């Protein structure tokens with residue numbers, strides 16, 4: 401096994417990936433290093449990331465024969481290489497065979513190599529996309545056969561299909577059956593450029609639905625602090641990106657939730673404390689272009705590192721969802737990603753650990769929180785696993801105090817129920833979790849959450865249990881139904897029970 405998982409939250413995880421040059425902790429980003437034009441020195445990159453990616457096809461086109469890639473770049477950390485597929489997409493020709501470029505990557509000493517796939521963009525027709533998927537799968541079969549000859553280089557299998565969900569799912573299933581060390585979601589570059597984050601997330605989750613869950617997943621070309629936490633929450637472990645330097649060339653400065661252009665900054669200083677930002681904005685603008693690009697590229701890289709560290713901390717805390725909700729407000733497309741998560745709730749629930757490492761107190765639920773896994777998981781239990789007691793009457797209490805079983809209403813009800821106690825089962829009505837059986841009212845997080853807005857599914861829950869009980873009495877909440885009585889006073893519950901069961905015959 402080349403990948404171990406240490407901590408999880410949602411589909412996100414902290415892991416260790418073992419390469420022949422040592423382990424690296426995920427999630428992480430491989431900054432793209434361009435052997436032909438590299439503005440930011442590798443010694444500076446090394447301060448932020450211990451792993452880089454470069455294009456083996458570029459190196460091949462310079463040397464035509466194997467060289468030592470680490471010596472050539474002056475890098476002692478982990479090196480991943482790409483195969484030139486991107487050049488293929490942009491320029492249409494790559495004058496090297498798939499087998500050859502794969503072997504070449506291992507010969508130059510790459511730690512992680514990518515097979516030559518056929519990427520596609522968001523404009524690709526279905527017909528053309530399906531041909532590319534088939535050809536990529538054919539090559540994947542061949543690459544998997546060569547795995548033993550690659551000198552311990554980890555092998556990446558890109559999953560193609562792009563925006564066509566069925567192609568993507570088929571491709572993911574078939575790739576997952578092959579022994580790749582890492583899978584990758586192919587070519588969402590155009591989607592990224594257009595900020596179509598919701599579509600990217602949909603692609604990632606569809607891939608996750610169809611691959612081995614313990615396998616690490618790479619997302620090509622995503623390197624903005626905005627998208628990173630969403631992609632990690634959807635199950636991405638590895639990223640590569642040239643954005644830190646591409647943005648810098650245009651004087652674009654990454655911040656945690658947006659990008660600003662240097663010429664649009666009105667304040668005297670940037671809202672950041674990296675080396676770049678010690679200088680007044682005016683001074684940065686007047687720097688020679690080369691020097692400025694280098695400084696902004698370094699700042700951008702520092703922001704990416706900070707984002708990765710924040711995400712890791714969130715995973716350890718079990719508060720990744722809270723973080724997504726916070727970030728989602730930065731862009732419309734990000735807000736929609738929370739809805740996409742909801743589409744895949746069953747998958748999210750399967751991955752999300754039932755107990756987080758350290759439940760850090762209250763869970764917070766807002767207007768997008770219906771997509772969280774916890775209420776879904778609770779509802780599954782209520783529907784399928786929980787044994788609703790075989791009693792004739794259910795009493796549903798809507799109370800404010802938590803834990804619910806410490807509310808005065810519940811305590812008082814227990815005091816006055818007397819002989820009726822054995823005929824009734826009590827549930828609490830919760831805005832987020834729906835109905836909560838009395839005996840689990842203190843189980844985390846049923847009582848340990850804050851919420852606003854009501855659960856849409858409560859009515860379904862009540863309809864569900866109304867088939868199991870002869871009578872349902874609801875206190876302090878109004879729901880209509882054939883065998884439902886709504887009351888606003890606890891004593892009324894006793895009156896109703898008295899009226900029905902006044903005869904000596906016990907209810908059955």
Ligand SMILES: [Zn+2]
Pocket residue numbers: 670672673674675676677699
């Ligand atoms: Zn800065």
